[in-house]
Amino acid sequence: MRKGQISLVPNFFSDILPGLFILLLAYAFFAFVDRDVSTNSLDALRFQDSYDRAFATFLHSSITPITYVGDAAKTQQATYLATHYTYGDLLFLATLDKQDATLYHNVFTSGIRSDLRSVSSLAFQQDSQWFFNFSSPDPLFFDDQGGSLTPAYISKPSAQSSHITFYYPLPHSQIPILITAALGTKEYVYA
Amino acid sequence: MKRGIVMVLLTSLAFLVTVVYLLSDTTPLQQKPVGVDALQVLEDTRTAQKVTSYVRQSLRNSAYAGLADLSQEGFFPKTVGNTSCPVIQGKPLLYTDASCSYTRKTFEAYYFSFVQRRFATFFPSPLYTLNLTAADFNFTITFDKDFMVLAGNASHSFIYTGKKVTYEFPISYNERIAYDFHHYTLLFKTLQNNLDCMQRFAKQQTALAEDTFGDALLKSCSFSDAFRWRFEKQGDLVFITATTKDPVLFLDNLSFAFAITLNNLHLPSPDNTLF
Numbered sequence: 001m002r003k004g005q006i007s008l009v010p011n012f013f014s015d016i017l018p019g020l021f022i023l024l025l026a027y028a029f030f031a032f033v034d035r036d037v038s039t040n041s042l043d044a045l046r047f048q049d050s051y052d053r054a055f056a057t058f059l060h061s062s063i064t065p066i067t068y069v070g071d072a073a074k075t076q077q078a079t080y081l082a083t084h085y086t087y088g089d090l091l092f093l094a095t096l097d098k099q100d101a102t103l104y105h106n107v108f109t110s111g112i113r114s115d116l117r118s119v120s121s122l123a124f125q126q127d128s129q130w131f132f133n134f135s136s137p138d139p140l141f142f143d144d145q146g147g148s149l150t151p152a153y154i155s156k157p158s159a160q161s162s163h164i165t166f167y168y169p170l171p172h173s174q175i176p177i178l179i180t181a182a183l184g185t186k187e188y189v190y191a
Numbered sequence: 192m193k194r195g196i197v198m199v200l201l202t203s204l205a206f207l208v209t210v211v212y213l214l215s216d217t218t219p220l221q222q223k224p225v226g227v228d229a230l231q232v233l234e235d236t237r238t239a240q241k242v243t244s245y246v247r248q249s250l251r252n253s254a255y256a257g258l259a260d261l262s263q264e265g266f267f268p269k270t271v272g273n274t275s276c277p278v279i280q281g282k283p284l285l286y287t288d289a290s291c292s293y294t295r296k297t298f299e300a301y302y303f304s305f306v307q308r309r310f311a312t313f314f315p316s317p318l319y320t321l322n323l324t325a326a327d328f329n330f331t332i333t334f335d336k337d338f339m340v341l342a343g344n345a346s347h348s349f350i351y352t353g354k355k356v357t358y359e360f361p362i363s364y365n366e367r368i369a370y371d372f373h374h375y376t377l378l379f380k381t382l383q384n385n386l387d388c389m390q391r392f393a394k395q396q397t398a399l400a401e402d403t404f405g406d407a408l409l410k411s412c413s414f415s416d417a418f419r420w421r422f423e424k425q426g427d428l429v430f431i432t433a434t435t436k437d438p439v440l441f442l443d444n445l446s447f448a449f450a451i452t453l454n455n456l457h458l459p460s461p462d463n464t465l466f
Binding site for chain 2: 016019022023026045046049052053056059060080083084085086088089092093096097100
């Protein structure tokens with residue numbers, strides 16, 4: 001290079017490296033945005049949507065009568081419930097009427113198994129068995145059945161190996177009820 | 192040489208722009224499934240449904256809890272308007288004070304106060320970030336044959352901001368509870384129909400022992416058989432307990448305990464009949 005001539009050859013450290021750094025930042029930014037979006041999977045959202053709607057309808061619907069074969073008194077009680085209450089009422093009534101709390105539990109559980117079986121989510125309906133255990137609104141509803149109940153107290157739906165947990169507050173014991181759905185195994189309701 | 196370097200710089204810039212464009216344009220299409228946005232909007236809008244559902248169920252629960260409270264506290268208010276009603280041995284003394292007549296309106300207001308008290312307990316903390324209070328929800332209770340209806344509207348709309356949308360929604364409710372307090376009506380009807388009979392019986396049977404008074408009275412007058420009656424005579428006073436034979440909703444029965452005096456009965460005027 002001759003004396004006095006300005007060099008136009010790009011310097012790697014001052015010219016090229018900042019460009020590469022900006023490129024990396026841009027990549028990292030878009031990669032981060034995409035990861036955030038993908039945490040709520042389509043399946044999880046679809047299931048939650050179907051389940052939420054079905055659950056709300058279920059709570060305010062009339063009770064389907066149950067016949068207890070060979071137990072006329074129990075059948076009569078269940079028929080009385082069917083003509084007087086909604087399913088949502090049963091959760092609260094169990095707190096007022098401890099004596100019949102088990103009956104309320106049985107009728108509620110039977111109804112929810114029957115009604116919510118039709119929740120339409122292709123990913124979660126196939127081969128799934130519906131089981132409900134309640135610890136809300138009263139310990140009388142607690143029915144472990146030997147399972148390992150580990151409440152997952154999160155309010156945001158998340159898809160983690162076929163598990164979905166979401167949050168449904170009910171005015172029964174001023175404690176929110178959490179519903180966890182597990183593909184093909186069990187469903188739990190925690191409070 | 193100078194031209195060559197400018198070309199290298201321009202090419203690098205074009206490469207950078209292309210990479211950024213491709214990253215921003217193509218990545219979401221690859222990783223974000225179609226429908227996620229729509230479902231997230233639905234999730235947001237479901238909040239209105241959940242809040243409404245919560246308020247509706249709270250009203251229903253309050254109706255049941257109010258009935259339980261009423262059953263424990265007694266079915267006769269201690270005051271009517273500004274008048275304190277007479278009480279003897281902890282039991283209301285009926286038909287002695289004309290200014291303390293229990294009417295349907297009196298009873299409805301009394302029950303309503305229990306329901307309101309319970310309803311206020313169902314909003315202890317924000318629900319889906321909304322600060323709700325019982326005062327936001329006006330309601331009335333109307334009675335019909337076999338059921339009562341708790342109905343009304345929120346005093347204002349609520350604004351909810353979700354992940355995707357912000358929207359305003361009203362709340363209204365119309366809850367039907369399968370009980371109409373017809374036992375209360377029936378109790379007063381049967382009492383009023385038998386007041387003359389009771390007075391006559393008391394005058395004729397002055398020599399009757401107090402422990403046999405109840406059974407004899409029950410046979411002489413025609414009390415409703417929807418109740419189990421217990422009469423206890425103490426001088427001029429008769430303490431009465433009427434217990435329903437059938438269960439009432441979640442309660443085994445309703446029990447009405449009160450007293451009347453046989454010497455100083457103020458029969459309600461036709462325009463102030465009970466129920």
